[in-house]
Amino acid sequence: MITLRGVTKRFTGPDGPLTAVDDVDLHVPRGSVQGIIGFSGAGKSTLIRLINLLERPDSGSVAVDGTDLTTVDDVELRRRRAKIGMIFQHFNLLANLTAAQNVELALRIAGVGKAARAARVAEALAVVDLSDKAGAYPAKLSGGQQQRVAIARALANEPSVLLCDEPTSAVDPRTTVSVLSYLKEVNERLGITIVLVTHEMNVVRAIADDVAVMDGGKVVEHLRLDGSPLRPETEIAQFLIDDRIRLRSLEETHVG
């Protein structure tokens, strides 16, 4: 469960101060998938990075699983962060490590003992159906496979929350479907709460329960994806749900 209250983040940009995230409230129930959508510069990446305190808010509170992360000391923050996985647009795998070693490194950093690591690596790679690629280096993997290794790396530490910052922006539409299907599986099978940032409505529509629409650092609207017709009120939401890129059904899962 994630609860942001009155969260604001300011930066100093080339043209002076700017408010990237402006007094945002957001509640993500445990086990749900929260989409965050908006145009470039809306504040989406900053908002998701505020959830694990990669960015520290100037004001407001950020509670994950009941603890306000802005109030804990560095040791506790590190412990809490280990339970918040993150995946990125460009996968961020280390090129000189195999898939298994990339996953293992995350466990080593989190202080997991050698004996437990091998089993956890094998389990995490199995979740994303990459057991047969454990010894492969990233350069030998497709974009979709690399993102699945990144998902496995995030899962290895048994997180309660998985933050996904544009996880499908660097892959083709077919691979997008595959990555989304694994994320959905992670959510449903492991009960992990997911926050997913994207600028494509079709990506969130495929898996999210609720979409926060951002504009100018604010959440301007929520769209519930409960099967009922969407009735966007703001112009920005109306524009964003105007599907320009159609994804094939998630039923065609586990490809790419």
Ligand SMILES: Nc1ncnc2c1ncn2[C@@H]1O[C@H](COP(=O)(O)OP(=O)(O)OP(=O)(O)O)[C@@H](O)[C@H]1O
């Ligand atoms: N570290 C930083 N220093 C200065 N300005 C920043 C920093 N990070 C973000 N910004 C600015 O904050 C605003 C919001 O950026 P953010 O990356 O959160 O938007 P976004 O919606 O994720 O955009 P995109 O889809 O392009 O990634 C932008 O104006 C951006 O230039």
